Amino acid sequence: MAKVKVHVFLKPGVLDVQGKAVEGALQGLGWPGVSEARVGKLIAFDLADDVADKEAEVKRMCETLLANTVIESYKIEIA
Amino acid sequence: MAKVKVHVFLKPGVLDVQGKAVEGALQGLGWPGVSEARVGKLIAFDLADDVADKEAEVKRMCETLLANTVIESYKIEIA
Numbered sequence: 150m151a152k153v154k155v156h157v158f159l160k161p162g163v164l165d166v167q168g169k170a171v172e173g174a175l176q177g178l179g180w181p182g183v184s185e186a187r188v189g190k191l192i193a194f195d196l197a198d199d200v201a202d203k204e205a206e207v208k209r210m211c212e213t214l215l216a217n218t219v220i221e222s223y224k225i226e227i228a
Numbered sequence: 229m230a231k232v233k234v235h236v237f238l239k240p241g242v243l244d245v246q247g248k249a250v251e252g253a254l255q256g257l258g259w260p261g262v263s264e265a266r267v268g269k270l271i272a273f274d275l276a277d278d279v280a281d282k283e284a285e286v287k288r289m290c291e292t293l294l295a296n297t298v299i300e301s302y303k304i305e306i307a
């Protein structure tokens with residue numbers, strides 16, 4: 150069984166309001182050194198061993214369901 | 229400048245409805261080998277070099293704002 154992690158982030162240039170909110174809140178709470186905050190999703194799941202080409206299948210999952218590829222990019226980690 | 233990544237996940241045992249939804253959707257789309265899906269948050273930001281003990285400061289950010297430690301756990305990566 151493989152442990153799969155998919156990181157989904159808004160593409161650079163797409164306004165990340167959640168990131169801006171986190172950045173503003175941290176600065177307001179006394180951490181002025183925080184910048185460029187982005188908030189993304191992290192999807193973790195187990196994938197059965199009988200799935201043949203895991204990397205390609207997970208890529209297809211991302212394109213189909215996990216990421217909105219118009220505005221989001223993703224990164225796949227399989228361990 | 230340090231690149232900080234914070235992973236926030238619901239603790240094991242806390243019902244992750246978003247994870248269940250992703251799992252059900254992937255299985256329904258033709259990937260029955262998917263199980264134990266969990267959806268978390270990934271917060272990435274830059275931290276200025278003049279922050280002294282980065283690890284401790286980021287831990288304090290998590291406890292204060294980024295994670296609800298009653299139901300969520302977090303993992304810090306500083307690069």
